[in-house]
Amino acid sequence: MQENLRVVLVSPRNPLNIGAAARAMSNFGFEHLRVVNAYEVAFREARSAVGAGALMATAGEFGSVAAAVADAGLVVGTTSIGHRQLQHPLRRLEHGARLLKEHLARGPAALLFGSEKFGLSNDDLSHCHWLIRIPTREAHGSMNLGQSVSICLYELIRESAAELRRPKAVAPAAAGEINRFEDLLFEALEVSGYLKEPTSESARRKIRRMIRRLRASSHEVELWQGMMRQILWKMNNPG
Amino acid sequence: MQENLRVVLVSPRNPLNIGAAARAMSNFGFEHLRVVNAYEVAFREARSAVGAGALMATAGEFGSVAAAVADAGLVVGTTSIGHRQLQHPLRRLEHGARLLKEHLARGPAALLFGSEKFGLSNDDLSHCHWLIRIPTREAHGSMNLGQSVSICLYELIRESAAELRRPKAVAPAAAGEINRFEDLLFEALEVSGYLKEPTSESARRKIRRMIRRLRASSHEVELWQGMMRQILWKMNNPG
Incomplete structure (x- = not known):
């Protein structure tokens, strides 16, 4: 897919932007940068x-x-529109990138970006089959060139499946480990005077629920136990 | 959603990057920029x-x-990893942004970006609940700061539904209009000698199919008719 895309910067003026486009291409594995009529x-x-x-x-x-x-079988332009009537079909990036990707799986395509100040001219646009728009706010539509390139390329390599992927979860500690910590905590709370009869039973239940909501790992429970043991020791051996 | 996000730049060094982050925020409708320990x-x-x-x-x-x-109920860090063992759950941007968005619908959350050179330190990371990674290539993982910010914000405002949205299609010309153009084209091809008996029937069918594949609009068919009429006139009135 990536090897089939030609990223074309038309009349770029700022070397930092050309460099930023190249860096984003490298980040996402695209290789072919073409510059037209660069200053x-x-x-x-x-x-x-x-x-x-x-x-x-x-x-x-x-x-x-x-x-x-x-050499491109499909030529797609980018625009922030607003200031002129477009003669081309205009697609939001989310949709346009999907179509472009389908084409890139089969053969070369070009994605055009205009100059920092004016975007693509009507003459540039006449080489395009259709246009893509990054969904910016109407009140501030024009994006930085390097950022536009990086967002378009990101959308191309983006994996919809990853949206729903669950990260590898850390296994929560076993109930027995939790209980050992709980005993230490209750002891510390009794020694400190936090837990007092006759309210202590409902308080204990509340604390027990809270501890379970933490879904702590073995390692974390161990850490809690160590801290609590030391606090207990200090309370029992003051001064 | 947007008003609940705090974009936090930690120890940024380059004023251009701070400005680029601010511009991307404005493009996508985010308001709260916070800078920690800026040069x-x-x-x-x-x-x-x-x-x-x-x-x-x-x-x-x-x-x-x-x-x-x-003031944030959820703190998410960004990383390009690779160079250190992470102690946090790490999510690809596609997935992490979905979770962050769910949180932003309910209350404030912070998204942290580290310095250009070193990223977030282990100390910075200890304030985070989990981390996001932009899916860059392993061989060149580190992104430009302004581009990272813009891609993360884009993913937050991205509409999955737009991926499948059909653009408002221009209505194709009616078959009758197509036929009138076809007649002109065939006439021109006969006058020019392109269509000759006895092969002409199969050639006509091929051309007829090709014209229909163009799915031209009324306006476009009119343009074609005009061009063809003129060409015909010239062939009939040479010199």
């Missing part, structure tokens, strides 16, 4: 930035959008 | 950055993680 100084600086790495070194430089997307 | 110059520069806006102006400055998360 020359920006591209040179991005290439020589510390940690730019192999990906920046192999980034392609193109004179036109047409040349940069020539 | 003073960085925080001052971020505050005065162009376009930093209201969010940076109201960002809270705290002397400790404990103070910054004091």
